[in-house]
Amino acid sequence: MSAEAISENRAKSDFWQGVRLSLPVVVAAAPFGLLFGALAVDNGFSVLEALLMSAMVFGGASQMVGIELFGQHVAPWLIVLSIFAVNFRHVLYSAGIGRRIAHWPPVQQAVGYFLLTDPQFAVAERKAEAGETVGFAWYMGLGLPVYVFWVAESALGAAFGRLIPDTHALGIDFLLPIYFLGLVMGFRKRPLWLPVVIASAAASIIAYKTVGSPWHVSIGAVAGVLLAVILPPRHSGVEGRP
């Protein structure tokens, strides 16, 4: 076998390894894709517009906030600002993941950042933490199914949204916090994990009660990150490295 064929096979198996890891993400996101589509049409979007928003923004919570405000006839610039505010946490993800994908060609990086969602970041960070290389094929295997299903579910929800049964009894409104708790727990072996979680939880709750949503996410996140910056490096496991 030529070296090229070997590396192609390698990329294929990396891709499918990523696809396997995407399954829980696809399952957890499915109700929200459908729900977004249904809510979008309820708030005056066409089916095509709902699909387009999912395909272009690809950020569940920000899309929900966006259509909610759209339905309330809020000024367009304020809707865009709100989408920006809800998605602001990605700035931190982007700063963190850049270290892991710096070896990719620029175009691949540009595509990679487009797919940078909460689970995409969390799963890729865990791979890097395990000492493995975050490759483009693997990253696409993880991200593409999530993207394709998200867009398809939005369209389905928009077209058939009235068929969705009682979402409260099905627990749909609280599935994401459960899922995100799982992602938080996945990082529990990192240095400073518990202090960071406590600082972020306290700051986000206080900010939620005072400043309000969605800023509590950015404020809480910055509190946790700052704590890790301020504490002496010997606690954070980065001392002695260049």
Add this chain to the structure above:
Amino acid sequence: MSTTLWIIIAGAIATYLTRIGGHLVISRFENIHPRVEAGLNAVPAAVLTTLVAPAALGAGPAEWAALIVAGLVSLRGGLMAMFLAGAAVLVLARQFVG
């Protein structure tokens, strides 16, 4: 073009800027200070926690039960196992406490 379409396009651009912005800022520095690296390592726990804590505080017994069970399962099982366990407890508990 309709206002809706403009909102979608502007929202998409704003979102992409958040997804690439952190990298663009950080990559301007040649060396990353250990304290900055410690901060970057704290990003997953710091951000994801804020998506759980306020929701958990504002919830009720059914949601707390689901989070506790999911948290315990995550100590041993994988992400899928903890998610399904939490969802099952949530649906079941809501039949009783609404």
